[in-house]
Amino acid sequence: MLGFVRTRQEISFVIYLMLPTLGIGCSGGGPAGELGLVIVVGLVALAVLVVIIETAKAKGRSPRVPSGRLNNKRGKHLDQMLKERKGDHLTEEQRKTIEENIGLYHWLPEKLIAPWEERTLVFLDFFPFTDMKAGPVTKEMRLLVAAEACLLIVKRPMSDYRHLQRIHLWEDEIEGMENARGTATRHEVNLSWAHLKKTIDKARDGHNLTLHEFAHVIDFADDGIAQSIPVSRHSTDYEEWRVMIGEEHQRLMKIYESGKNYSIRAYGGYESIKGDKPELFSCATSAFFERGVRLKRECPRVYEALSKFYAVDPANWRKKKTE
Ligand SMILES: [Zn+2]
Numbered sequence: 181m182l183g184f185v186r187t188r189q190e191i192s193f194v195i196y197l198m199l200p201t202l203g204i205g206c207s208g209g210g211p212a213g214e215l216g217l218v219i220v221v222g223l224v225a226l227a228v229l230v231v232i233i234e235t236a237k238a239k240g241r242s243p244r245v246p247s248g249r250l251n252n253k254r255g256k257h258l259d260q261m262l263k264e265r266k267g268d269h270l271t272e273e274q275r276k277t278i279e280e281n282i283g284l285y286h287w288l289p290e291k292l293i294a295p296w297e298e299r300t301l302v303f304l305d306f307f308p309f310t311d312m313k314a315g316p317v318t319k320e321m322r323l324l325v326a327a328e329a330c331l332l333i334v335k336r337p338m339s340d341y342r343h344l345q346r347i348h349l350w351e352d353e354i355e356g357m358e359n360a361r362g363t364a365t366r367h368e369v370n371l372s373w374a375h376l377k378k379t380i381d382k383a384r385d386g387h388n389l390t391l392h393e394f395a396h397v398i399d400f401a402d403d404g405i406a407q408s409i410p411v412s413r414h415s416t417d418y419e420e421w422r423v424m425i426g427e428e429h430q431r432l433m434k435i436y437e438s439g440k441n442y443s444i445r446a447y448g449g450y451e452s453i454k455g456d457k458p459e460l461f462s463c464a465t466s467a468f469f470e471r472g473v474r475l476k477r478e479c480p481r482v483y484e485a486l487s488k489f490y491a492v493d494p495a496n497w498r499k500k501k502t503e
Contacts, residue, residue, distance in 0.1 A: 255339030261306065262338040265298045277320050278327050283383030284469060285327075287497040292334050299330035302338055310348045312373070317349050321373065324380060325349070328390035331469065332398060335491035340398050349373050362389045364396035366404055383499075386443065386471040395465035396458065408461035410489060417488070424481055428464075429457050431479075443467045443474040444482070469494050 270278070278285050288296065303326040309317040325347060333340045345367045352374040354360050361375040376389045399405075402412040408429075409421040432449035435442045448463030467475045468486040472494030476483040487493055 252339065252342050255337075255342030258302065258306065258338035258342060261302045262298060265301050267294075268298060268301055269294075270297045270300065274323055277323055281320075281324055281380055282327060283381045284331060284388075286500050287383055287494070288331075288334075289497060292492070296327070296330055296334045299333060299338060300327045303330050303341075307341070307344060308346050310346055312349055312351055314351055321349055325371065325376075325390055328380065328388070329394040332391060332394055332465070332490065340401055341394075343367055343401055344369070344397050347371070349376075362393040364393040364400070364406075366397065366400035369393050369397060382470075384470055386445065386467045388466045388470055391469055392462045392466050395462040399458065399461050405456060406458035406461070407456040408458060408464075410461060417485075421485060424485060425457060425460055428479065428482055429460055432460070443471050443478045465490075472497065 300323070304322060307326070309322055309325070311317065329341070343366045348354075348368065348370045350370065350372050352372055354363060354370045354372055357363060357370070360370070361372045363370045371389060371393060379385070379387050379389050382388075396406050399408060399410045402410060408425045409418065411417045411421055428444075429449055432442065432444055432446070436446040436449060444460070444467050445463045448460045451459040464475070464479075464482055464486060468483065468490070472483070475486075476495040483495065
């Protein structure tokens, strides 16, 4: 900030010193006067440009800096694959598997089914699953993980998963992480199948292992850090997210310390890595999709930010009637 003020003052001072000299040239008329005028106009334009750039830097934003998404080859490829899958559907058998297993399927508005299926197909084509100890991951397992992961991006680009490289499913415990039911980095997701099965059919308990772990992947994608701010530093929404996460984190901790029940799990408040708050976004994501009405009532600001980010409105989803 100080560097910015100094720079702007220096520019103004240089122009101020040069003006009398150039002014003589201007008032003298003829070629020298025109030259002086051109120099003054040029200097003013340059100064304005420098001030604009410095102001933008001081606000933490650079003008016209691309988000990086479009420069990412893998992301472009994923988005292209999605275009090519436009209008494709899951098979009847795949739909039946989803219907019988994924609780949220019964709440998803009809208009979201087509984009959801298109994304699920791309996911299945693109992302590898490693074998479990007992043998290969089944078609059903792959489909259910893909479908839940794509629920998060049903209105977002496929390139949200541009850094994801593979998914590991474990029968029960994750090797080397005995207490974890799932883990995620920018590149990999580990899921305990035994635990996933326990949460996948419950659409309204606010706990969903797959949504939780893939929300971390999305949070990592923009900058390699999971700090519960899923938008890049260049986004105009960044500052709003940063302030909101800081305040909501404090609020969440206080509410749990007071013994109250809350729509976002306590884990979202207490777990932090090196001062970052990675769990707030992922726990809030589960709450957003599975307890939208309650989250909207208790934390309208969080609900609104997530609704803008995911471009869906789960508080208004209604359960479909089954025959
Ligand atoms: Zn987590």
